[in-house]
Amino acid sequence: MDQLEEQQVISAILDGDADAYVMLVNRYQQPIFNLAYRMTGCRADAADLTQDAFLKAYEQLYRFREGKKFFPWLYTIALNHTRNFLRKSKTNRTTAIEDCDLHSDSHYAAQEEDKICGRLDCQRLQGALLALPWEYREAVILRYREELPMEDIASALSISLSGAKMRVYRGLKKLREILELNDDGKQNASSSTC
Amino acid sequence: MESRTPLLQHAELESEGESEALLHITRQIRQMPYLDPPETLVSAVLDAIRPRQFPWRYRVLRWARSPRSFTLTPLQVACVASVLILLSFVSALYLPKSGPRQAVQGGPQGGAPITLMLTMPEARSVSVVGTFNAWDENGYEMKRDETKGAWTLVLQLPAGHYEYAFVLDGHTIIPDPQAEFYEDDGFGNQNGVLIVGNHHDKAI
Numbered sequence: 001m002d003q004l005e006e007q008q009v010i011s012a013i014l015d016g017d018a019d020a021y022v023m024l025v026n027r028y029q030q031p032i033f034n035l036a037y038r039m040t041g042c043r044a045d046a047a048d049l050t051q052d053a054f055l056k057a058y059e060q061l062y063r064f065r066e067g068k069k070f071f072p073w074l075y076t077i078a079l080n081h082t083r084n085f086l087r088k089s090k091t092n093r094t095t096a097i098e099d100c101d102l103h104s105d106s107h108y109a110a111q112e113e114d115k116i117c118g119r120l121d122c123q124r125l126q127g128a129l130l131a132l133p134w135e136y137r138e139a140v141i142l143r144y145r146e147e148l149p150m151e152d153i154a155s156a157l158s159i160s161l162s163g164a165k166m167r168v169y170r171g172l173k174k175l176r177e178i179l180e181l182n183d184d185g186k187q188n189a190s191s192s193t194c
Numbered sequence: 195m196e197s198r199t200p201l202l203q204h205a206e207l208e209s210e211g212e213s214e215a216l217l218h219i220t221r222q223i224r225q226m227p228y229l230d231p232p233e234t235l236v237s238a239v240l241d242a243i244r245p246r247q248f249p250w251r252y253r254v255l256r257w258a259r260s261p262r263s264f265t266l267t268p269l270q271v272a273c274v275a276s277v278l279i280l281l282s283f284v285s286a287l288y289l290p291k292s293g294p295r296q297a298v299q300g301g302p303q304g305g306a307p308i309t310l311m312l313t314m315p316e317a318r319s320v321s322v323v324g325t326f327n328a329w330d331e332n333g334y335e336m337k338r339d340e341t342k343g344a345w346t347l348v349l350q351l352p353a354g355h356y357e358y359a360f361v362l363d364g365h366t367i368i369p370d371p372q373a374e375f376y377e378d379d380g381f382g383n384q385n386g387v388l389i390v391g392n393h394h395d396k397a398i
Contacts, residue, residue, distance in 0.1 A: 014256065018245040025239050033231035047232050054239045062248040062256075125222050144223035172216050179219065 006070050013061060025054055028071060031146065032078045038141045039082045041130040049085055053078035072148075076156045079138060086134045128178040136171030143168045306390055308349045310358075312336065312370065315343025317362045322347055324358025324388070331361050357385040 012020040032053055036046035057077050064073055129137055142153045154164035247253075266274070310322055320338075321331035326349065336345035345360075357377055359367050369376060373386030 014248060016245050018243055019240070021243060022236060022240055025236050029231045029235050030228060033235065034228050037229055038226075043229075043232075047235060050231060050235060051238050051242070055242055058243050059246075062252045122226050125219075125226065129223075140223065144220045145226055147224070172219060176212075176215055176219055 003069060007066060010061065010064065010066075010070065013058075018058075021054075021058055024057075024070065024074075028074055029054070031071075032074065035075070035078055035141065035146065036082050038126070038129060038145060039086065039134065039137060041126060045085070049078070049082050053081050056081060072152055072156065075146075075148075079142075079156055083134065083138070124179070124182065128175055128182060131178050132171060132175055136167060136174055139164065139167040140171040140175060144172075306351065306353070308351055308388065308390060310336070310347050310349065310370070311344055311372070312346075312360050313342070313344045314360075314362065317345065319363055320345040321361040321364075322349075322358055323361055323367070324385070325356045326351055326358070336360075351388075351390050353390050356388040356390070358388055359385050 006024070009020050009023050013024075029050060033046055033050045036049040036053070037043060040046055040049065053074070057074050060077070064070065129140070132140065139153060139157065142148045142156060143150075148156070150161055150164055150168075153168070154161045157164060157167070159167070312320055314320060320336040322334045322336060323329045323331045327334055334347065336347040338345050357379075359369050361367050367383070369384045370386035373388070375387035375389070376384040377387050379385050
């Protein structure tokens, strides 16, 4: 579906054909779900957030400007919604993630990832991403996982281009520190066990 | 896809080892797998939405912006063209021409244009009465020029001899201070005298 077809679908929805929305949901559910999952680390939360993001986008569709790309607009909605969710659950985020990991659904996601990742140790990286403050987390994910151009990241985060670059870079450095800290912790634990 | 190099230019001050470590992390992030969303997600979204009426302002705007196709028969085109031509004639005949606005009044038989002017900024209204309008001020109100505080009225009068005066604020009658001649009105007051020759335009 190219941009023109996408615009036709949007026009049909705005003309009252709500069923046409299925085409947009089918097309974009995976990237939105993965964004939410990388941000929350919880499959159940990610599914809820994805659903909410699509519902919000539908409600606000009349504000979407014709001629623009739909995906960055939807992405911004999903990102804002996820951000609000993280803000609200900031105080008990660690507990929530732990609870979530025990949940069978998310456990399934972790197992799936392990299977796909193989020896790349995705869980270690995902854990480090979740330990990153969410302002940096979203910037790093958008840049390196979703591979968005810096301009789109700046737009999605409502910050300047230089601000986006700085946030991505600092996020990356912090991520490295967390990974090193985790590695040191494991080594210390194993050496003390020995 | 944008090059990754510019971002890592920030790391120029860092050691080569650190840059390599950061690059390694970015590679790892890129290789993180894409998970499939739950199969029920699409149906859950579609169950939750319902056809809705978007705000009326938006609908009007959308309607106005949408291109429309009209089918006309040659006869209809001819009718529309006739109406448009008729309208353009009517507007050319009756609509006021552009230019500075000035009050213009015709005398009993029309004639040469005469501009009467009175500088009286403190007046709220000024009219002209005279022998050309049987001393009836209705329809002979002067227009105020806001910049100069002057009141003007253009009269179309045939050649002749006229007496006239100004009526201030509907009750005070004064003669034109700039009149060339004056005549007694028989009641102790004076009127201005206006002598209109053939084919001239004069401000008095």
